[in-house]
Amino acid sequence: MEQQTVPHLLLIPFPALGHISPMIKLAELLYQAGFHITFLNTPHNYDRHLRFTDLQSRFTSSPRFRFQTISDGLPPDHPRSVQLIRDIFFSTQLVTKPLLRDLLLSFPQDLPVTGIIADGIMTFAIDVAQDLGIPIFIFRTCSACAFWAYRCIPKLIEAGDLPFEDHDDMDRPINSVPGMETLLRRRDLPSICRMKDLENPVFQFFVNETLNTARASGLILNTFDDLEGPILSHIGSHFPQLYSIGPIHTLLKTRQGDTPPSVASNGGLWEEGGNCLAWLESKPFKSVLYVSFGSIVSVTRDELLELWYGLVNSGKPFLWVIRKDLIARKEGEEGEIPAELEGGTKERGCVVGWAPQEEVLAHPAVGGFLTHSGWNSTLESIIAGVPMICWPQLSDQPINSRFVSEVWRNGIDMKDRCDRVTVEKMVRDLMVDQREELEKAADKMADLARKCVREGGSSYCNFERLLEDIRSTMSFPQLS
Structure with a gap:
């Protein structure tokens, strides 16, 4: 059999709009770079995409971009609301994980999946990928500062900063997150840090998912160096293969040039009020x-x-x-x-x-x-x-x-x-x-963001490095 020369990437977002939207933009960026793409969605979200976006028609004529569905493990009538989102955390680990392995084994021998990019809270995909010998990169869709705070939760516990009670002083300084020693208060920590029980499954889920990231071939973040450079330096000491390629929605527009963007890139799951x-x-x-x-x-x-x-x-x-x-x-x-x-x-x-x-x-x-x-x-x-x-x-x-x-x-x-x-x-x-001073700061940050996604900018160059590293880790597993 003639060896495949173009990577076939499988992208797996967490099934919520805030995760799907940047992941599908990343998928379009990789597609434009010449890769074969399979984008996984749950049937629930895929149906909504078909109703409210041009998701299907955008790539109908392209054999290199395909959509497939995989169950999130929940029944069709589950509301999937924020109050019940924890159900998805655990159902994907129990149900989606074995389905993912079966799916990877089902791809034809002339187009096997040669790399995976999984959401940062879907790290069960690392187990599957490593079992099948497929390189995997993790895409964490939160900010660098939030990722680093999650990564430092063991330090927070060791320092006695966690747990705390609701009635405690919420403005008490938090000094055990390197790079944020004079900045954070209790009330500024990620919301799971307000949980009193450190054995709570949701608390443990986020801690473990963040720690598991180190097992992947690389970590992709939707941010840019001029925005979160000092925090990215701290993260980079633990994750050498780090790619800050944001803002992804602007990088996509920059690299598309005159090509009209896909409505699907907005990731919409609701009908817009135009x-x-x-x-x-x-x-x-x-x-x-x-x-x-x-x-x-x-x-x-x-x-x-x-x-x-x-x-x-x-x-x-x-x-x-x-x-x-x-x-x-x-x-x-x-x-x-x-x-x-x-x-x-x-x-x-x-x-x-x-x-x-x-x-x-x-x-x-x-x-x-x-x-x-x-x-x-x-x-x-x-x-x-x-x-x-x-x-x-x-x-x-x-x-x-x-x-x-x-x-x-x-x-x-x-x-x-x-x-x-x-x-x-x-x-x-x-x-x-405060309009004048806030607008001045906003304009400065906007200018930095736009520069970073232009050719030669930090996010542009980091994305080029990501492409090279994906190609260099390209694998053609013997699936069985």
């Missing part, structure tokens, strides 16, 4: 606050109302994404929206179920972003030069918001607060009182 762009056209330059809490964060009805009052009382125009599953309702909880909120929203607000976020942030009318500080949203805001109000809720979001407010200084942190007075003040600070 009318919001027309609404923005009617608004003055940098006058609108964009509000979105991503794809899985939920809020209580009380939090929703406090946020809403704060937005209306600020007097600033706002575009708010309220997903149909945003509100975590208590059983039997009902209630009308107060008339003053409906009136204030009708006067200067626009509410949609989902929005094309990259386009919204790039719109001249948008002057600020009230965000949950998810890493994709943070990077999209950085590249657009839009200052942020950070209201983090889970996972890596608390540490991202701390870096935004205290290191990069392109936003302000509203962590652990949600009352109408604070929201109103934060909006006015962002859009009026």
Whole structure:
């Protein structure tokens, strides 16, 4: 048999939008570099992609890019909400892991999988890959600062920083994360660090997944050297094959040139409210606050109302994404929206179920972003030069918001607060009182981000190095 000369890469995202979106952008980058790509998705998410994106049609004519599905181990009627996302952590390990091995064994002999790129919280794929002799790279979709904090959790425990109680001083300094000694407080640590029981399966899951990364051939991060250079240096001492190639969505656009991007690259799992762009056209330059809490964060009805009052009382125009599953309702909880909120929203607000976020942030009318500080949203805001109000809720979001407010200084942190007075003040600070200094920092960071993805920039060069290393580790296993 003639030896295959082009790598065939299998990409495995964690089945949530914040993970799928950057992974599919990475897949397109690798496809453009000439590789064969198989992108795995769960049937649940693949069906939603077919409904709301051009995922299928984009690559119909290409034999080098194919989509396949693999079960996440949950029944079709499982809500897959943030409250139950832990189910996916463990069902993928139990159910998806053996299915992945079977899938790899099923590929034809003339096109075997020669390399794998797996999500950083799907490290069971390392076991499968090593068993079959296939090189594997890990793509962790959080920030470098969050990854490093997860990696340092054993140090936090050893230093006595973990565990702590909810009633303890949440502003107590944390000094046991190298490179962040004077920066972090308890409240800034990843959300799992607020767990009192260090034997909690979710806590152990994140610790183990992070430690397991060292077993892979390399670690890919969606960040850039000018943003998180000092932290990347710490990570690099433990993970020599480290590739900082972000912002991936901008690197993709840069390398595509005049080629139109795939709608699938937005990773959308909801139908977008395109009318919001027309609404923005009617608004003055940098006058609108964009509000979105991503794809899985939920809020209580009380939090929703406090946020809403704060937005209306600020007097600033706002575009708010309220997903149909945003509100975590208590059983039997009902209630009308107060008339003053409906009136204030009708006067200067626009509410949609989902929005094309990259386009919204790039719109001249948008002057600020009230965000949950998810890493994709943070990077999209950085590249657009839009200052942020950070209201983090889970996972890596608390540490991202701390870096935004205290290191990069392109936003302000509203962590652990949600009352109408604070929201109103934060909006006015962002859009009026602190606007000039925040915009200056945001513009500087945006310029650095754009330079890093151009030819010769750090992320551009790191991606070229990743391509070379994938080719050099190319394997043609004898599957049996």
